[in-house]
Amino acid sequence: MTTIRKVAELAGVSVATVSRTLKSPDVVTPATRAKVLEAVEAAGYEPNMIAVQFRSRRTRNLVVLVPTIANTFFARVISGIQEAAHQRDYRVLLCNTLGREDSEEAYARMVTRRQADGVIQLRAYNPFSGSHLPTGAPLPMVNACEVLDNAPCPTVKLDNRSAARSLIEHLIALGHRRIGMIKGPRRSPLTRDRVAGYRDALDAAGIVIDETLMLPGDFTPKSGFEAAALLVHGPNRPTAIFCESDEMAIGALQRIKQAGLSVPDDISVVGFDDIAFASYSDPPLTTISQPAEAFGREAVAMLIDVLEDRMPETSHLVLPYELVIRESTTTIDVARH
Amino acid sequence: MTTIRKVAELAGVSVATVSRTLKSPDVVTPATRAKVLEAVEAAGYEPNMIAVQFRSRRTRNLVVLVPTIANTFFARVISGIQEAAHQRDYRVLLCNTLGREDSEEAYARMVTRRQADGVIQLRAYNPFSGSHLPTGAPLPMVNACEVLDNAPCPTVKLDNRSAARSLIEHLIALGHRRIGMIKGPRRSPLTRDRVAGYRDALDAAGIVIDETLMLPGDFTPKSGFEAAALLVHGPNRPTAIFCESDEMAIGALQRIKQAGLSVPDDISVVGFDDIAFASYSDPPLTTISQPAEAFGREAVAMLIDVLEDRMPETSHLVLPYELVIRESTTTIDVARH
DNA sequence: TTGAAAGCGCTAACAT
DNA sequence: ATGTTAGCGCTTTCAA
Numbered sequence: 001m002t003t004i005r006k007v008a009e010l011a012g013v014s015v016a017t018v019s020r021t022l023k024s025p026d027v028v029t030p031a032t033r034a035k036v037l038e039a040v041e042a043a044g045y046e047p048n049m050i051a052v053q054f055r056s057r058r059t060r061n062l063v064v065l066v067p068t069i070a071n072t073f074f075a076r077v078i079s080g081i082q083e084a085a086h087q088r089d090y091r092v093l094l095c096n097t098l099g100r101e102d103s104e105e106a107y108a109r110m111v112t113r114r115q116a117d118g119v120i121q122l123r124a125y126n127p128f129s130g131s132h133l134p135t136g137a138p139l140p141m142v143n144a145c146e147v148l149d150n151a152p153c154p155t156v157k158l159d160n161r162s163a164a165r166s167l168i169e170h171l172i173a174l175g176h177r178r179i180g181m182i183k184g185p186r187r188s189p190l191t192r193d194r195v196a197g198y199r200d201a202l203d204a205a206g207i208v209i210d211e212t213l214m215l216p217g218d219f220t221p222k223s224g225f226e227a228a229a230l231l232v233h234g235p236n237r238p239t240a241i242f243c244e245s246d247e248m249a250i251g252a253l254q255r256i257k258q259a260g261l262s263v264p265d266d267i268s269v270v271g272f273d274d275i276a277f278a279s280y281s282d283p284p285l286t287t288i289s290q291p292a293e294a295f296g297r298e299a300v301a302m303l304i305d306v307l308e309d310r311m312p313e314t315s316h317l318v319l320p321y322e323l324v325i326r327e328s329t330t331t332i333d334v335a336r337h
Numbered sequence: 338m339t340t341i342r343k344v345a346e347l348a349g350v351s352v353a354t355v356s357r358t359l360k361s362p363d364v365v366t367p368a369t370r371a372k373v374l375e376a377v378e379a380a381g382y383e384p385n386m387i388a389v390q391f392r393s394r395r396t397r398n399l400v401v402l403v404p405t406i407a408n409t410f411f412a413r414v415i416s417g418i419q420e421a422a423h424q425r426d427y428r429v430l431l432c433n434t435l436g437r438e439d440s441e442e443a444y445a446r447m448v449t450r451r452q453a454d455g456v457i458q459l460r461a462y463n464p465f466s467g468s469h470l471p472t473g474a475p476l477p478m479v480n481a482c483e484v485l486d487n488a489p490c491p492t493v494k495l496d497n498r499s500a501a502r503s504l505i506e507h508l509i510a511l512g513h514r515r516i517g518m519i520k521g522p523r524r525s526p527l528t529r530d531r532v533a534g535y536r537d538a539l540d541a542a543g544i545v546i547d548e549t550l551m552l553p554g555d556f557t558p559k560s561g562f563e564a565a566a567l568l569v570h571g572p573n574r575p576t577a578i579f580c581e582s583d584e585m586a587i588g589a590l591q592r593i594k595q596a597g598l599s600v601p602d603d604i605s606v607v608g609f610d611d612i613a614f615a616s617y618s619d620p621p622l623t624t625i626s627q628p629a630e631a632f633g634r635e636a637v638a639m640l641i642d643v644l645e646d647r648m649p650e651t652s653h654l655v656l657p658y659e660l661v662i663r664e665s666t667t668t669i670d671v672a673r674h
Numbered sequence: 675t676t677g678a679a680a681g682c683g684c685t686a687a688c689a690t
Numbered sequence: 691a692t693g694t695t696a697g698c699g700c701t702t703t704c705a706a
Binding site: 357364366393394451 | 691692693694695697698699700
Binding site for chain 2: 049061069075076079083086109112220253254276277281284
C-alpha cells in the first residue's frame, strides 16, 4: 500500500509538504507542488480516507433515515439527497428503518460513534432522544418531509394542510359535496395536517363532515384498494375520494372500476405526490405535485450548514406544491347521483 | 469525548482489557467483564468507529452503484441490499451513478481509498478497470442484475433469455404471430438477452421476425408510450407487444387506449419485472416476476464472502423468475384482426 | 515555505 | 487473564 510517506520520499520532501500540497496547494511553491504531484502520480498514491477522517475528526458521511425506499416518493427524495451530497463531497449512508424507532436510534448512534457527521430524518421522530450528545452544539440533524411539531433542528416540508385544502376546494368547485378520504397512518403529522385541510375546505363550504367517509390507509396501493371497497359499497357512497397518496389512489382506481363504476363520471379521485405513474394511470390522476428531489437537496444544504458551523439562512423551510389537474376529476353529474 | 482510556481508568483496568471486553467478552473473567461494562455504562462510552476502522483496516462499508434509485425495480434491489448488509453489521453507501462510467469509477475509488471494503455494481461495467488494486487478491466486487459477460467477479442475475422466451411463448400459445417489442437501451446485455429470447420463441414457432416491430426504449413509461404510438399507427400493427419493463408497458397501455384500442382485445401487452404497480394497471399486466430483493441479498452475501476471504459457494448465481399471467393478454380474436 | 514531531483512539503482538 | 507498547496514516502545531 502506498502511503503519504512513500510519496514524500519519492518527491524528496517531508510528509507534511505532501499533505499540504494535496489539501492547500497554494501554500507550497509551484516547484514543490509539481514535484509532489509527479510523485503522487508515479506512486499511484490514493490517500487512506479513513486515516484522514480519523485525524481530522470529520467523516463527511451523512446518515439518511428512510421508512422505506421502495416507495416512489422517497426514492425521489433520496435521489435529491444523493445528488446534493455528492456535489459537496459528502457521502450518503442509506438506512431503511421501516419506521421502527429502535432501529432509527441504532442508526443515529453512527453519529455519536463518529461514523457519520449528521442525519437526515424523513420521519417525525427524534432518534437522538436518549443519546449522549455534546450539549451546547446544535443537533446534527435535519428533519424533512414528515416533520416533528417542535423539531429541535432545521426542517423542510410542504404546507400539507393548505395543499389538501386546495385539492378539496377543487372538488367542491366541481360540485362535489360528499367527499370521502383515504387517510395515511393514524399518528402521522402528515395525516393530521391533510385531514385538517380537508376539514377546512368542507367547513368553509358549509358542508357537514361525515366521519364514516374517512377511512385509514397506509400509503400502499393495496390499502387504497381495500378502503375504496368500503367506500364504494357503503351506505352513503361519496361522489369523490381524496387519497392521501397517489399509490393509494391507484389502488382505489382499480377497485372503483371493478365495482363497475367509472372514474371520473361516477366518482372523482384525487391523489397526492404526483409520482411518475400518476400521469399514466387510467384515468391520469389529479393530484398535488411535491418537489421531492428539492426536499432532499434542501435538507442536505441545511444539514451541511449546521455541520460546518454556519447558521442556515432559514431553519424551517416550506416548499411549494402545485395542484395538477388531470382527468380523474370532473363536475358532478346530477343525472347519475 | 469519552475514550477507551477513560473507561479503563474508571474500571481500574488497562485499555487492552476494555477493548477485549467489548470485542471478545469470553476471554476476560466475568468479574472484569462486569467492572468494565459498568464503567462503559457510567461513562456513556461510545467507541469511535473511525478509529476502529482505521486500526483494523476494515470499514464494513459497502458501496452500491445504481444507475437510478427512482426506478421501482432498483429500489427493491436496494432494499434487499440494505437489509442483508444491516443484518451482518455492514453499512451501505448509496451511489446514484446515472449510468456514467466516470462517476462509477470515482465511486469505486472509495474502495482503493479505503473508505469502503467492496462494491455491488448493478450495471454491466467494471469500475475498477484502470485502478491500482492489489493484484492477486480477488476483486472486491459483485455484479448483479445487469451482468458483464466475462465478469471478473461473482454475479447474480436472471436468465433473461429464457424469461423473455417464456413470455413470447405464452403469446404464441394465445395465437399471436405479429408480436412487437419495445426494447431497453441498445448496448445493454439485458436487451441483448431478452431480444435473443424473443427470437428463440418466434424461430421455434416458425414465425419470421419483422424488424420494424422492434423499437428502442429506455425503461421509462414515457419511452413505452412513444414507442407504442409508432407500433399502433404503423403499417403493420402487431396483435401483441412485449415491453422490456413494466414501466414501459404502463406507458404503452395508455398510448394504446388513447388510440381507441382495447387491451387485451385489440392488443395484448406483456411487461417485465412485476413491479407493485403491475397488478394495479388497467388491465393488470402479464409479466415476469423477478426476485428483486433477493438479488440484493445474494449480492451482499457473496460480496461479504469475498471480503472475508471465504470462497462464495457459487460465484455465478442465476435466480428464478416466474411468469405471472394477468389480464393484459388474451387469445387473438380473429374477428378483429 | 518547509520540516520535525506529536498524537488522533484504537487493536494486537508480546510479555507477564 | 491482563498489561505494556508499538504503531495504523494522516494533519497540524511549532520551530527553523
